[in-house]
Amino acid sequence: MGSMDTSELIRSVPTDLFLGGEWVPSGNRATFPVHDPATGDVLAEVADAAPEDAMRALDAAVAAGRDWAATPPRERAELLRTVWSKISERADDFALLMTLEMGKALPESRSEVAYGTEFLRWFSEEAVRIAGRYTPAPAGNGRILVTKQPVGPCLAITPWNFPLAMGTRKIAPALAAGCTMLVKPASETPLTLLLLAQIFAEAGLPAGVLSVLPTSRAGDVTGPLLEDPRLRKLTFTGSTAVGRALAEKAGRSLLRTSLELGGNAPFVVFDDADLDAAVEGAVAAKLRNGGEACTAANRFHVANSVREEFVTKLTERMASYRLGPGTDPDTTLGPLINENQKKTVIELVEDAVAGGARVRLGGETPEGPGWFYPATVLDDVPRSARILREEVFGPVAAVTGFDTEDEAIAAANDTEYGLAAYIFTRDLDRALRVSDALESGIVGVNRGVVSDVAAPFGGIKSSGVGREGGTEGIEEYLETKYIALR
Ligand SMILES: NC(=O)C1=CN([C@@H]2O[C@H](COP(=O)(O)OP(=O)(O)OC[C@H]3O[C@@H](n4cnc5c(N)ncnc54)[C@H](OP(=O)(O)O)[C@@H]3O)[C@@H](O)[C@H]2O)C=CC1
Numbered sequence: 001m002g003s004m005d006t007s008e009l010i011r012s013v014p015t016d017l018f019l020g021g022e023w024v025p026s027g028n029r030a031t032f033p034v035h036d037p038a039t040g041d042v043l044a045e046v047a048d049a050a051p052e053d054a055m056r057a058l059d060a061a062v063a064a065g066r067d068w069a070a071t072p073p074r075e076r077a078e079l080l081r082t083v084w085s086k087i088s089e090r091a092d093d094f095a096l097l098m099t100l101e102m103g104k105a106l107p108e109s110r111s112e113v114a115y116g117t118e119f120l121r122w123f124s125e126e127a128v129r130i131a132g133r134y135t136p137a138p139a140g141n142g143r144i145l146v147t148k149q150p151v152g153p154c155l156a157i158t159p160w161n162f163p164l165a166m167g168t169r170k171i172a173p174a175l176a177a178g179c180t181m182l183v184k185p186a187s188e189t190p191l192t193l194l195l196l197a198q199i200f201a202e203a204g205l206p207a208g209v210l211s212v213l214p215t216s217r218a219g220d221v222t223g224p225l226l227e228d229p230r231l232r233k234l235t236f237t238g239s240t241a242v243g244r245a246l247a248e249k250a251g252r253s254l255l256r257t258s259l260e261l262g263g264n265a266p267f268v269v270f271d272d273a274d275l276d277a278a279v280e281g282a283v284a285a286k287l288r289n290g291g292e293a294c295t296a297a298n299r300f301h302v303a304n305s306v307r308e309e310f311v312t313k314l315t316e317r318m319a320s321y322r323l324g325p326g327t328d329p330d331t332t333l334g335p336l337i338n339e340n341q342k343k344t345v346i347e348l349v350e351d352a353v354a355g356g357a358r359v360r361l362g363g364e365t366p367e368g369p370g371w372f373y374p375a376t377v378l379d380d381v382p383r384s385a386r387i388l389r390e391e392v393f394g395p396v397a398a399v400t401g402f403d404t405e406d407e408a409i410a411a412a413n414d415t416e417y418g419l420a421a422y423i424f425t426r427d428l429d430r431a432l433r434v435s436d437a438l439e440s441g442i443v444g445v446n447r448g449v450v451s452d453v454a455a456p457f458g459g460i461k462s463s464g465v466g467r468e469g470g471t472e473g474i475e476e477y478l479e480t481k482y483i484a485l486r
């Protein structure tokens, strides 16, 4: 299918509820608006799921659960592979749709389509590698048989920043493991997962296995699900505040839970680093997805002996990013997701400057519609600045200096978060020593982008629990059963 223009594409995307494989027409149901972050205009009106719709979706997921779990792994794998192939044929449509509803520059959206679809291919392969074990009991009194079974019906709550990838990173392992899944997409970006649902339907997904429930009433719709004993797992990606609240509810139901929450990644540049490589890594870690990524580098700790050279080069590179509507082919930095996000970024920058930070680039919001914020570099950021403690989720690099390795490690770990961290050094012993000392789930060594479907993604401390992707990712959707044989 050739790529469509904007209005054709928006018209082609379902805006109804995908309830257990059936499209439930909006009819006289309430709808909610999806906005274009570049203009603030309404892109589409989408059916607004109500609590009763979620319960119907759970009923369908439970009804389909046994058969889906019994489906041969190769069949589950083939379905995921078919969806991977179908999305790849419509990569341009998915990319344009994400740029329209999330705002990111088109090259970022194309990169996400490639990344997001890879989770489908990866877990189509993992589906046929699920294994238990069989061992003689050490005391010689029998045999130990360990098997893996699907957890059961799952609820996924996904964020707006990677609308496709954060959906496939949950849907693919769940279906590969033999689980059924209800997905509540972010209200800012429901269209991408509704289009994905259409692809799953075209691929022959059995009834009940997947539901996509867009809603403006996240708490009302998901609350009853989390209290229903038939639901067996929650997987969430989003803010730490919401993650904590959901974890409390999931805890009361003793649900299996995966939480991929906020981050505030340190980016440490040692005096022996290849500075040009460090600058390229810094730009990638900072401006990938416009900085709206939980893995984004936010706090740049640079050896004082090379800090001026690093900041000068970083400023030059970030100044080359063109701020504009994501659909503009020249744009490399799109708008932020909404007005609130823009206000947060403005507040954090103003607080740092008020505390003595020096603006080396940006820091001023452009006039006109849309939620645009320019690439910004702050140097000499005071230790008291909020931006060193709070996730900026925008294109702002906050730079501080250090003199010793211990100071660098202390500064890097001085955060409630623990998702990603980055270090640049030519000294392998130092790279391994510092990686061991960093309190994070992921460490990039001389690399600015760490995301890989084959690697376990996740954090510690306030960045959540559990891992997505890699061989660990499917374990989040499996229960271990021990059968004692004579
Ligand atoms: N770790 C990550 O990847 C992400 C982190 N963030 C962080 O979170 C901050 C705020 O972003 P935001 O999008 O508001 O993140 P939220 O955590 O508010 O939203 C993430 C998802 O959770 C849903 N949600 C929100 N409140 C509830 C609730 N009470 N019960 C059930 N689901 C709920 C949202 O639905 P709805 O859209 O309807 O509100 C959305 O689908 C960002 O500035 C950033 O710091 C944000 C996105 C991704």
Ligand SMILES: CCCCCC(=O)O
Residues within 6 Å of the ligand: 161, 162, 165, 166, 237, 260, 293, 294, 295, 451, 452, 457
């Ligand atoms: C949800 C946070 C974004 C990170 C997506 C990734 O790099 O895998």
